[in-house]
Amino acid sequence: MTDIFWLIPFVPALSTLILAVFGRKLPKKYVSYQACLAVFISFAISVISLIGLLQTSQESYPLVKNLFSWINSGSFQVNLSLQLDPLSAIMALVVSGVGFIIHVYSVGYMADDEGYTRYFTYLNLFTFAMLILVMASNIVLMFVGWEGVGLCSYLLIGFWFEKHSAANAGKKAFIVNRVGDAAFLLGILFIFVHIGSGEFTAINSAVSGGAITQGLATLIAILLFVGATGKSAQIPLYVWLPDAMEGPTPVSALIHAATMVTAGVYMVSRMNLLYTFSGTAALIVAIVGAVTAIYAATMALTQNDIKRVLAYSTISQIGYMFIGCGVGAYAAGMFHLYTHAFFKSLLFLCAGSVMHALSGEADMKKMGGLRKYLPLTYPAFLIGAIAIAGIPFFSGFFSKDAILTQAFAQGQYFIWALGIMGAVLTAFYMFRLIFLIFHGEERIEPEAKKHIHESPRVMTIPLVILAFFSVVAGYIGLPVVFGKKLNWFRSFLEPVIKEGHEAHISLGTEWILILISVGVAFLGIIIAWVFYIKAPRIPQRLATRFPFIYKLLFNKYYVDEIYNAVFVNSTIKGSEIIYDKFDLKVIDGTVNGTASAAGFSGKILSYLHSGLIKDYALIFLLGLIIFLGYLLIF
Amino acid sequence: MGHFLFFLLAIICFGSVLGMIISKNQAYNALLLILAFASLGGLFGLLDAPFIAVVQIIIYAGAIMVLFIFVIMMVNVRYGIPPEKKKWTLYLSLGLAVVLVIELILSLKGAFSLPGSAALDKTSPADLGRVLFTEYLYPFEITSILIIAALVGAIVLVKKREKE
Amino acid sequence: MIPVSYFLVLSILLFVMGTIAFLIKRDLITMFMAVEVMLNAANLAFIALAKSANSIDGQIIVFFIITVAAAEATVGLAIILLIFRQKKTIKSEDIKLMKG
Numbered sequence: 001m002t003d004i005f006w007l008i009p010f011v012p013a014l015s016t017l018i019l020a021v022f023g024r025k026l027p028k029k030y031v032s033y034q035a036c037l038a039v040f041i042s043f044a045i046s047v048i049s050l051i052g053l054l055q056t057s058q059e060s061y062p063l064v065k066n067l068f069s070w071i072n073s074g075s076f077q078v079n080l081s082l083q084l085d086p087l088s089a090i091m092a093l094v095v096s097g098v099g100f101i102i103h104v105y106s107v108g109y110m111a112d113d114e115g116y117t118r119y120f121t122y123l124n125l126f127t128f129a130m131l132i133l134v135m136a137s138n139i140v141l142m143f144v145g146w147e148g149v150g151l152c153s154y155l156l157i158g159f160w161f162e163k164h165s166a167a168n169a170g171k172k173a174f175i176v177n178r179v180g181d182a183a184f185l186l187g188i189l190f191i192f193v194h195i196g197s198g199e200f201t202a203i204n205s206a207v208s209g210g211a212i213t214q215g216l217a218t219l220i221a222i223l224l225f226v227g228a229t230g231k232s233a234q235i236p237l238y239v240w241l242p243d244a245m246e247g248p249t250p251v252s253a254l255i256h257a258a259t260m261v262t263a264g265v266y267m268v269s270r271m272n273l274l275y276t277f278s279g280t281a282a283l284i285v286a287i288v289g290a291v292t293a294i295y296a297a298t299m300a301l302t303q304n305d306i307k308r309v310l311a312y313s314t315i316s317q318i319g320y321m322f323i324g325c326g327v328g329a330y331a332a333g334m335f336h337l338y339t340h341a342f343f344k345s346l347l348f349l350c351a352g353s354v355m356h357a358l359s360g361e362a363d364m365k366k367m368g369g370l371r372k373y374l375p376l377t378y379p380a381f382l383i384g385a386i387a388i389a390g391i392p393f394f395s396g397f398f399s400k401d402a403i404l405t406q407a408f409a410q411g412q413y414f415i416w417a418l419g420i421m422g423a424v425l426t427a428f429y430m431f432r433l434i435f436l437i438f439h440g441e442e443r444i445e446p447e448a449k450k451h452i453h454e455s456p457r458v459m460t461i462p463l464v465i466l467a468f469f470s471v472v473a474g475y476i477g478l479p480v481v482f483g484k485k486l487n488w489f490r491s492f493l494e495p496v497i498k499e500g501h502e503a504h505i506s507l508g509t510e511w512i513l514i515l516i517s518v519g520v521a522f523l524g525i526i527i528a529w530v531f532y533i534k535a536p537r538i539p540q541r542l543a544t545r546f547p548f549i550y551k552l553l554f555n556k557y558y559v560d561e562i563y564n565a566v567f568v569n570s571t572i573k574g575s576e577i578i579y580d581k582f583d584l585k586v587i588d589g590t591v592n593g594t595a596s597a598a599g600f601s602g603k604i605l606s607y608l609h610s611g612l613i614k615d616y617a618l619i620f621l622l623g624l625i626i627f628l629g630y631l632l633i634f
Numbered sequence: 635m636g637h638f639l640f641f642l643l644a645i646i647c648f649g650s651v652l653g654m655i656i657s658k659n660q661a662y663n664a665l666l667l668i669l670a671f672a673s674l675g676g677l678f679g680l681l682d683a684p685f686i687a688v689v690q691i692i693i694y695a696g697a698i699m700v701l702f703i704f705v706i707m708m709v710n711v712r713y714g715i716p717p718e719k720k721k722w723t724l725y726l727s728l729g730l731a732v733v734l735v736i737e738l739i740l741s742l743k744g745a746f747s748l749p750g751s752a753a754l755d756k757t758s759p760a761d762l763g764r765v766l767f768t769e770y771l772y773p774f775e776i777t778s779i780l781i782i783a784a785l786v787g788a789i790v791l792v793k794k795r796e797k798e
Numbered sequence: 799m800i801p802v803s804y805f806l807v808l809s810i811l812l813f814v815m816g817t818i819a820f821l822i823k824r825d826l827i828t829m830f831m832a833v834e835v836m837l838n839a840a841n842l843a844f845i846a847l848a849k850s851a852n853s854i855d856g857q858i859i860v861f862f863i864i865t866v867a868a869a870e871a872t873v874g875l876a877i878i879l880l881i882f883r884q885k886k887t888i889k890s891e892d893i894k895l896m897k898g
Contacts, residue, residue, distance in 0.1 A: 611894030784869035
């Protein structure tokens with residue numbers, strides 16, 4: 001059953017190849033079928049592999065399949081080998097499952113677009129790269145997938161490349177990611193130098209066997225985490241994610257909500273032994289995650305573009321996942337990753353549905369009262385919002401609660417407090433979205449209002465599926481309060497993430513914590529209701545009362561401007577100077593100089609060819625004299 | 635006696651070559667050269683090479699130089715050649731020539747100890763012929779072909795094209 | 799007996815003077831004559847060394863040299879005649895096609 005797991009990444013790869021080579025000549029309908037089918041087959045194989053995995057004994061984890069020896073240079077060996085264990089199985093399921101749903105949604109969303117085939121080629125390529133990333137058995141191959149998804153992110157963000165803002169957003173994403181990747185590469189180098197192999201099994205045994213010092217482990221962990229901040233959009237390398245909303249909405253759903261941005265969390269969980277061994281690094285992960293969670297939530301409060309709000313929300317939620325990993329509750333972090341994939345992509349696809357209904361409008365100031373026009377989208381959106389806010393019995397509640405409880409249990413009260421504040425803000429801004437879009441007075445443009453319509457079935461059915469999972473997905477990870485052994489998710493991941501690092505707290509404390517987090521969620525919803533339904537002038541008054549704070553939040557703390565001035569402009573200036581002083585003068589000078597030297601010496605030497613016999617005779621004589629002299633001396 | 639003869643002939647030879655360099659008239663040059671060759675023939679005789687001495691005078695001084703004189707008369711340059719404009723080539727050539735002399739003389743250092751041997755035992759034409767037609771037969775025959783080639787070549791080269 | 803070195807020195811002097819003459823003179827015929835002088839200087843050296851080495855081979859070589867020089871003079875003079883017919887001059891500087 002598990003023998004074919006290595007095929008999971010390669011089915012989309014084959015599809016990509018076919019679409020890339022023959023895409024232009026294939027009819028649209030065929031392209032849609034092939035692309036979606038490829039991902040579905042991956043999903044099916046993932047399911048089969050999962051079942052097979054459950055049936056094999058835990059001693060043989062992870063199941064590794066070495067496809068071929070890629071780099072073989074002395075002591076530096078890297079193989080193209082994939083592994084199947086609980087962690088990679090979960091990720092593969094999420095990637096291929098949510099990916100399949102979004103592929104289907106895209107068939108409807110991108111139906112009128114000229115670059116339809118190109119879109120699906122890139123999307124399949126992305127699926128391939130992401131699956132390589134999660135199934136790699138060594139860190140170099142993971143990095144290959146890491147870079148691959150970065151590339152696809154660039155291609156898909158800048159999908160409508162004729163639009164300047166889109167092209168720039170793609171560039172920004174790629175370059176910011178690159179900064180993180182540089183640190184990641186350094187981490188890989190350190191791993192190879194001190195541990196000798198990039199295989200995760202080797203790294204784990206090196207860490208548990210004490211082969212590396214704590215300081216070294218901390219260094220490696222931090223370097224890898226910097227890479228993760230780039231890929232998963234945490235402080236300081238998050239700036240590309242809001243801009244990435246220039247891409248098509250399904251892309252935002254798949255890449256910038258469910259899968260690519262979670263690669264960092266996956267990586268940290270994969271290296272959990274390393275992070276736990278180096279306590280400092282784990283603490284840094286948790287702190288960065290907590291600060292980012294609050295920070296991004298504050299920026300989401302004032303944005304008017306639906307997708308921007310959701311983007312900041314993603315940054316914030318991933319912060320939560322890192323909190324989970326940082327305090328040692330890697331399973332909780334992964335659990336939130338898994339539930340977040342469902343409700344965040346649901347929210348994005350719903351946003352896409354709203355934009356589709358309004359012929360592309362994304363500004364919430366021009367929406368309102370859409371409840372009656374979008375009978376399917378509204379409930380789906382609502383379910384997603386409830387899930388993310390952490391209301392009980394929806395999936396988000398279970399995962400967020402697991403993280404916060406563990407944070408508290410580990411004694412990280414400050415982080416827990418930040419998490420709770422973030423929960424209030426999360427509930428608030430999500431319901432602000434709901435109220436502004438679907439309730440209240442209508443502010444729709446008349447032109448858009450003429451064409452308002454609910455989305456076609458190919459777009460709404462994915463919404464229904466995702467909504468369903470947003471509700472039920474949490475039930476496989478019930479917290480201890482409901483029953484000792486009901487956290488199936490946690491025990492499933494146990495072979496990969498060793499038990500024992502999670503603290504235990506009394507049942508009573510845990511109930512109190514649950515009540516607090518539920519309470520703050522409702523608090524946030526009520527405040528949003530007050531602000532936007534009961535007394536809609538309050539936000540306006542607050543903005544005028546505290547213009548400084550409002551401006552700061554609305555302009556994203558001016559971080560983009562700061563980065564631009566400090567890093568971007570200085571780099572541009574520096575390269576201009578180098579171009580002037582070095583490239584033009586030295587390099588061109590050398591090349592041109594060589595040519596003119598050749599010409600010059602040729603001119604001088606041409607005097608030897610005067611055509612006169614006497615000159616030739618003179619040269620003969622000279623040569624004779626030199627030759628005789630040589631003979632005389634030696 | 636031998637020394638005196640040697641120096642006499644040497645000075646005549648050297649002097650006529652020097653005269654050839656100095657003189658600007660081609661006819662004078664040719665005549666001076668005949669004198670030089672004649673003295674050289676004498677020197678050959680001094681060196682126990684009678685056959686070669688006679689051959690030198692007959693062929694070199696007699697035939698080749700006469701050929702030269704014929705051509706000089708045919709070319710019939712009336713006016714002299716104006717002096718050289720670029721003087722530095724002159725000085726350069728002289729300088730290089732001096733260097734050459736020095737080098738060549740330096741290369742002679744082994745020769746100062748060579749024996750000036752007694753008279754050669756076999757120098758008659760008969761001896762020469764014997765060696766020529768046995769050991770050096772092959773070069774001899776080739777040389778004859780060479781002469782024929784030169785002859786034919788010279789005639790073909792100079793022949794005036796007949797107007798068709 | 800006259801030492802061989804005297805003859806060799808004379809040969810060297812003649813050779814160098816022939817070289818000087820070749821480099822200084824500007825009319826073709828005299829230049830050609832200088833070449834003949836050089837050949838003769840070599841002949842002298844050969845004969846002198848033949849006597850010193852007590853071998854008749856030196857004289858044989860001189861025999862051949864004289865023969866070849868004759869042939870060469872023939873052809874060379876024929877060419878000079880042709881050049882004169884074409885360019886009406888025997889100045890060596892006029893015989894050049896190069897422009898540089």
